[in-house]
Amino acid sequence: xxxxxxxxxxxxxxxxxxxxxxxxxxxxxxxxxxxxxxxxxxxxxxxxxxxxxxxxxxxxxxxxxxxxxxxxxxxxxxxxxxxxxxxxxxxxxxxxxxxxxxxxxxxxxxxxxxxxxxxxxxxxxxxxxxxxxxxxxxxxxxxxxxxxxxxxxxxxxxxxxxxxxxxxxxxxxxxxxxxxxxxxxxxxxxxxxxxxxxxxxxxxxxxxxxxxxxxxxxxxxxxxxxxxxxxxxxxxxxxxxxxxxxxxxxxxxxxxxxxxxxxxxxxxxxxxxxxxxxxxxxxxxxxxxxxxxxxxxxxxxxxxxxxxxxxxxxxxxxxxxxxxxxxxxxxxxxxxxxxxxxxxxxxxxxxxxxxxxxxxxxxxxxxxxxxxxxxxxxxxxxxxxxxxxxxxxxxxxxxxxxxxxxxxxxxxxxxxxxxxxxxxxxxxxxxxxxxxxxxxxxxxxxxxxxx
Amino acid sequence: xxxxxxxxxxxxxxxxxxxxxxxxxxxxxxxxxxxxxxxxxxxxxxxxxxxxxxxxxxxxxxxxxxxxxxxxxxxxxxxxxxxxxxxxxxxxxxxxxxxxxxxxxxxxxxxxxxxxxxxxxxxxxxxxxxxxxxxxxxxxxxxxxxxxxxxxxxxxxxxxxxxxxxxxxxxxxxxxxxxxxxxxxxxxxxxxxxxxxxxxxxxxxxxxxxxxxxxxxxxxxxxxxxxxxxxxxxxxxxxxxxxxxxxxxxxxxxxxxxxxxxxxxxxxxxxxxxxxxxxxxxxxxxxxxxxxxxxxxxxxxxxxxxxxxxxxxxxxxxxxxxxxxxxxxxxxxxxxxxxxxxxxxxxxxxxxxxxxxxxxxxxxxxxxxxxxxxxxxxxxxxxxxxxxxxxxxxxxxxxxxxxxxxxxxxxxxxxxxxxxxxxxxxxxxxxxxxxxxxxxxxxxxxxxxxx
Numbered sequence: 001x002x003x004x005x006x007x008x009x010x011x012x013x014x015x016x017x018x019x020x021x022x023x024x025x026x027x028x029x030x031x032x033x034x035x036x037x038x039x040x041x042x043x044x045x046x047x048x049x050x051x052x053x054x055x056x057x058x059x060x061x062x063x064x065x066x067x068x069x070x071x072x073x074x075x076x077x078x079x080x081x082x083x084x085x086x087x088x089x090x091x092x093x094x095x096x097x098x099x100x101x102x103x104x105x106x107x108x109x110x111x112x113x114x115x116x117x118x119x120x121x122x123x124x125x126x127x128x129x130x131x132x133x134x135x136x137x138x139x140x141x142x143x144x145x146x147x148x149x150x151x152x153x154x155x156x157x158x159x160x161x162x163x164x165x166x167x168x169x170x171x172x173x174x175x176x177x178x179x180x181x182x183x184x185x186x187x188x189x190x191x192x193x194x195x196x197x198x199x200x201x202x203x204x205x206x207x208x209x210x211x212x213x214x215x216x217x218x219x220x221x222x223x224x225x226x227x228x229x230x231x232x233x234x235x236x237x238x239x240x241x242x243x244x245x246x247x248x249x250x251x252x253x254x255x256x257x258x259x260x261x262x263x264x265x266x267x268x269x270x271x272x273x274x275x276x277x278x279x280x281x282x283x284x285x286x287x288x289x290x291x292x293x294x295x296x297x298x299x300x301x302x303x304x305x306x307x308x309x310x311x312x313x314x315x316x317x318x319x320x321x322x323x324x325x326x327x328x329x330x331x332x333x334x335x336x337x338x339x340x341x342x343x344x345x346x347x348x349x350x351x352x353x354x355x356x357x358x359x360x361x362x363x364x365x366x367x368x369x370x371x372x373x374x375x376x377x378x379x380x381x382x383x384x385x386x387x388x389x390x391x392x393x394x395x396x397x398x399x400x401x402x403x404x405x406x407x408x409x410x411x412x413x414x415x416x417x418x419x420x421x422x423x424x425x426x427x428x429x430x431x432x433x434x435x436x437x438x439x440x441x442x443x444x445x446x447x448x449x450x451x
Numbered sequence: 452x453x454x455x456x457x458x459x460x461x462x463x464x465x466x467x468x469x470x471x472x473x474x475x476x477x478x479x480x481x482x483x484x485x486x487x488x489x490x491x492x493x494x495x496x497x498x499x500x501x502x503x504x505x506x507x508x509x510x511x512x513x514x515x516x517x518x519x520x521x522x523x524x525x526x527x528x529x530x531x532x533x534x535x536x537x538x539x540x541x542x543x544x545x546x547x548x549x550x551x552x553x554x555x556x557x558x559x560x561x562x563x564x565x566x567x568x569x570x571x572x573x574x575x576x577x578x579x580x581x582x583x584x585x586x587x588x589x590x591x592x593x594x595x596x597x598x599x600x601x602x603x604x605x606x607x608x609x610x611x612x613x614x615x616x617x618x619x620x621x622x623x624x625x626x627x628x629x630x631x632x633x634x635x636x637x638x639x640x641x642x643x644x645x646x647x648x649x650x651x652x653x654x655x656x657x658x659x660x661x662x663x664x665x666x667x668x669x670x671x672x673x674x675x676x677x678x679x680x681x682x683x684x685x686x687x688x689x690x691x692x693x694x695x696x697x698x699x700x701x702x703x704x705x706x707x708x709x710x711x712x713x714x715x716x717x718x719x720x721x722x723x724x725x726x727x728x729x730x731x732x733x734x735x736x737x738x739x740x741x742x743x744x745x746x747x748x749x750x751x752x753x754x755x756x757x758x759x760x761x762x763x764x765x766x767x768x769x770x771x772x773x774x775x776x777x778x779x780x781x782x783x784x785x786x787x788x789x790x791x792x793x794x795x796x797x798x799x800x801x802x803x804x805x806x807x808x809x810x811x812x813x814x815x816x817x818x819x820x821x822x823x824x825x826x827x828x829x830x831x832x833x834x835x836x837x838x839x840x841x842x843x844x845x846x847x848x849x850x851x852x853x854x855x856x857x858x859x860x861x862x863x864x865x866x867x868x869x870x871x872x873x874x875x876x877x878x879x880x881x882x883x884x885x886x887x888x889x890x891x892x893x894x895x896x897x898x899x900x901x902x
Contacts, residue, residue: 082855083846087795120839292786293854295794322854323840335743336787343746344538388571389774389858391886392893395534403744403773404533407840408859435842442843 005417006056007032010382013060015039016397018067018356018371022349024397029065031378034191034417038374058419060382063411064397067371068127068151068379069326070359073226073264073285073314076141076154077102077110077134079117080442082318084449090232090294095165097449098319102134102157103167104448109441110137114144116438119426120324122150124407125381127415130226130262130285130314130363132157132199135168135175142186145194149420149428151379153224153363155199156182158214163238164205172210176217183221193416195363196221200256202228203247204238208254215255224364225256230273231265232296248273257282262362264314265290266304267297274300278308283362286354288332289323290316298336301354302345312362313354325407330355334402348402378417383409456868457507458483461833464511466490467848469518469807469822473800475848480516482829485642485868489825509870511833514862515848518822519578519602519830520777521810524677524715524736524765527592527605528553528561528585530568531893533769535900541683541745546616548900549770553585553608554618555899560892561588565595567889570877571775573601575858576832578866581677581713581736581765581814583608583650586619586626593637596645600871600879602830604675604814606650607633609665614689615656623661627668634672644867646814647672651707653679654698655689659705666706675815676707681724682716683747699724708733713813715765716741717755718748725751729759734813737805739783740774741767749787752805753796763813764805776858781806785853799853829868834860 010029017023017039027040078098085097105113110133121129128151133141138156145152156179159165160172170178179198187196198214200206218225230236230247239247248269251257262283269277277284286299304311313333315324330351337345360370368377383405385393390404413421420428461480468474468490478491529549536548556564561584572580579602584592589607596603607630610616611623621629630649638647649665651657669676681687681698690698699720702708713734720728728735737750755762764784766775781802788796811821819828834856836844841855864872871879 080843082843083850084843086847086850086854087798089794093794116839116842123839289786292789293794295789295792295796297790322850323857325840325857332783332786335740335783338743338746339748341746343540343544343744345746347538386886388567388574388882388885388889389776391567392531392533392535392890392897393886394890394894394897396537399534399537399773403537406774406776406857406859408857431839434839435837435844438839439843439845443845446843446845 005034006054008056008058008417010058010060010065010380013063013065013382014397015065015372016401017373018352019373029372029380031417034378036372036374036376036378039372058412062386064383064385065372066381066383066401067356068369068381068413068415069125069355070128070312070363070370071121071126071314071326071329072130072262072283072312072359072362073287073316074117074129074324075132075317076114076117077105078113078317078319079324080109080113080438080445082322084446085319090296091234093294093320099165099168100448101445103165104445105134105137107137107140109445110134111140111144112434112438112441114141115148115429115434117318117324118144118148118150119429119431119434122148122413122420123410123424123426124325124327125410125413126324126326127151127379127381127413128359128363128369130197130224132226135159135170138182139185142194146190147428149415149418151193151369151415153195153197155179155197155226158198158200158210159205160210161205161207172207175210176213180217183223187221187223191416195223197224197226199226202235203250204235204242211254211256218260225261227256227263228265229263230268233268236268248276252276252280260364262312264316265296265299267291267299269300274304274307274309277304281310283310283312285312285314285362286333287314287316288329288336290320292336293320298340301333302337302341305350310358310361311354312358326355327406330402348396348399351402352398378414380414381410382412384411385409456485457505459507459509459868461509461511461516461831464514464516464833465848466516466823467852468824469803470824480823480831482868485829487823487825487827487829490823509863513837515834515836516823517832517834517852518807519820519832519864519866520576520806521579521763521814521821522572522577522765522777523581523713523734523763523810523813524738524767525568525580525775526583526768527565527568528556529564529768529770530775531560531564531889531896533773535897536770541747542685544745544771550616550619551899552896554616555896556585556588558588558591560896561585562591562595563885563889563892565592566599566880566885568769568775569595569599569601570880570882570885573599573864573871574861574875574877575776575778576861576864577775577777578602578830578832578864579810579814579816579820581648581675583677586610586621589633590636593645597641598879600866600869602644602820602866604646604648606630606648606677609649609651609661610656611661612656612658623658626661627664631668634674638672638674642867646674648675648677650677653686654701655686655693662705662707669711676712678707678714680714680717681719684719687719699727703727703731711815713763715767716747716750718742718750720751725755725758725760728755732761734761734763736763736765736813737784738765738767739780739787741771743787744771749791752784753788753792756801761809761812762805763809777806778857781853799847799850802853803849829865831865832861833863835862836860
């Protein structure tokens with residue numbers, strides 16, 4: 001359970017609610033028991049009301065409150081590999097760098113990789129993630145997430161097919177039994193802030209029996225399934241050869257589809273595939289930086305949204321980005337569609353939906369997070385847009401957030417009503433220690449590549 | 452003349468020199484009379500050497516020194532229009548928003564627009580720009596640039612053709628005579644830091660006589676010519692219809708080509724055009740954010756570099772970006788080529804060249820700026836890459852700068868050896884005053900659109 005938090009008021013902010021009417025409200029955000037108790041009542045919140053419990057007041061005049069940003073596809077275990085795999089295509093990137101490095105992970109390096117990535121995420125206004133770890137030591141990542149106070153749905157990577165790298169491949173039963181153990185231990189921990197997901201890596205590295213079992217187990221555990229799909233033509237071709245089906249049909253046939261499934265990338269999906277994803281209610285997780293950096297392509301996001309698909313956004317892992325920055329992903333998501341579909345494609349307001357409401361749906365937490373509304377969890381970002389780069393100050397606020405704002409504009413961050421970043425400083429971890437330990441582990445891992 | 456500066460030492464940094472061998476040197480950077488006097492001699496600089504003049508020592512241990520970043524296409528007069536023209540195609544963007552707003556500019560609004568944009572540029576590590584102002588009040592922009600201490604080559608926008616908007620069109624002679632007056636007043640001011648350029652807007656808004664005169668006058672004054680070219684197919688078609696030539700041939704025929712010419716955009720250039728640009732030694736200024744945001748397309752930069760073209764980089768104006776951030780442009784320049792040309796296209800090292808050496812060439816200042824070498828002007832950026840987003844710290848340094856670093860990592864900035872940003876704070880202007888006055892002017896200008 002999270003520690004009981006005192007009632008808290010963010011006083012006098014401009015609140016981008018992302019409620020159904022997309023209201024922007026000037027006023028206070030009142031937080032009780034980790035949830036939003038009310039919005040409005042400018043300047044009055046939490047003062048002289050004779051409440052029994054003392055209320056913490058955070059002065060947010062001149063600042064902007066947003067729903068905490070959500071990234072629905074990250075690999076925290078890869079944060080230590082940032083800068084070790086630049087300018088390579090996906091298949092080489094995986095086989096020559098990422099897989100050998102993942103195989104060399106220890107419990108300690110997984111922990112510090114998650115601490116490093118989690119610190120960057122929180123400092124940049126990301127309050128919730130859908131995370132795919134590596135095959136081993138996933139418990140260590142959960143421990144880091146528990147410490148940092150980030151909301152996370154995370155899973156051990158599952159790989160049991162002959163095509164998976166030998167150093168990471170597991171027998172199907174062992175993979176599934178460890179998954180079940182991790183789920184039993186972590187699903188719902190920290191007052192529900194930590195959740196388990198099933199994370200088969202992608203079709204080419206998983207057998208049909210594994211994927212079908214994942215579908216059943218996820219349904220029974222009410223867990224999300226987190227995987228990759230349709231990232232490159234090479235992948236599509238591999239799946240076609242191995243299964244005789246196109247990848248999305250195959251995933252559907254093994255039960256990985258629908259509101260419980262989050263498919264990262266979906267770059268190479270045609271009109272038929274888009275209609276199928278929309279009808280299923282499957283979440284697509286768009287990763288624009290990663291798709292560009294690995295040369296994968298540009299996902300047809302405007303077409304997906306027009307068809308009614310559920311779309312979220314994510315940075316993917318640090319080595320294919322090399323940031324874990326929701327502001328970078330939002331701006332890029334908007335920009336890359338415009339040469340394809342015209343300058344009015346994917347306007348700012350739609351992009352902010354991907355990083356809030358869309359992310360909440362991909363985590364199957366749309367009742368709990370994704371907007372600033374009474375009753376929802378108090379996962380909030382407080383932005384300072386007073387810098388020269390975000391002026392004039394009366395331009396459209398959502399445009400300022402998507403096109404001009406940056407991670408460094410994040411002043412405060414709350415998760416479950418707990419202040420995890422205050423005045424730009426991480427409160428739940430010592431950044432100097434994280435840097436030192438992460439670098440120590442990274443140097444050890446790097447030796448795997450050089451000798 | 453710039454104020455005489457005391458000798459200064461940046462002590463103990465890691466210096467990315469961008470010299471011919473692309474050396475990265477651990478040591479001191481010694482600065483005298485606004486120029487780099489030496490690099491190296493770790494930890495000794497400026498101490499106990501019995502020099503006559505007192506030396507200022509800036510502790511840069513753990514920090515990274517780069518050549519000041521150069522953006523060779525900006526419109527400071529448009530900074531106040533940021534967020535007022537989102538999600539529109541170029542032609543509407545110009546006719547419905549930018550031109551009416553430029554026409555409404557006063558001396559005061561041009562001044563504060565330049566102060567706002569200049570502050571953002573310096574705080575983000577850009578030390579030199581090639582700037583196109585609007586038709587009127589260009590002197591006010593130079594005054595702002597003189598105050599801020601940014602290195603700038605700037606010009607009044609020239610438009611004399613019937614197709615130019617009536618509120619900004621000038622008779623050819625009046626345009627050229629004001630240009631000559633501005634050049635006489637500002638070219639070489641502030642110890643050479645401020646320079647004049649001729650800035651015909653683009654072919655469709657200029658007559659042949661104006662363009663030919665510009666070519667002659669620029670040659671006589673040893674000035675750069677700064678214009679737009681080949682940004683959209685609509686523009687190419689207009690030029691073809693009006694002149695019978697393709698745009699680059701036409702520009703060549705009126706003398707706008709060669710090392711003195713900087714052509715922003717060049718998105719729609721074929722192999723023949725690329726060969727011509729390379730043979731001429733014309734500078735292309737790549738503006739990736741702007742080209743995406745306006746839906747213009749993706750310039751064939753790898754092909755240009757392979758052919759030997761001179762290529763620089765720029766943010767363009769705030770309303771088509773909406774940042775003026777060299778780090779954003781560098782990272783995006785690398786990423787957008789990879790789906791087109793493979794993940795090894797435009798690697799980090801090449802991108803950093805665009806923003807340093809390439810920019811220096813576009814400003815015809817390659818003897819003076821663009822690298823950290825003895826004898827060059829001390830235009831320098833000091834980065835703090837200790838944040839979680841830039842770890843691990845022993846990954847390739849240039850990759851960390853291009854893919855991970857961000858404007859907010861800029862700790863100190865020097866132009867001509869003068870510290871213009873220290874500890875992330877602008878020393879040459881009051882940011883609160885700039886924000887207040889810029890917003891006051893922006894609110895006045897906005898009434899042009901609404902009423």
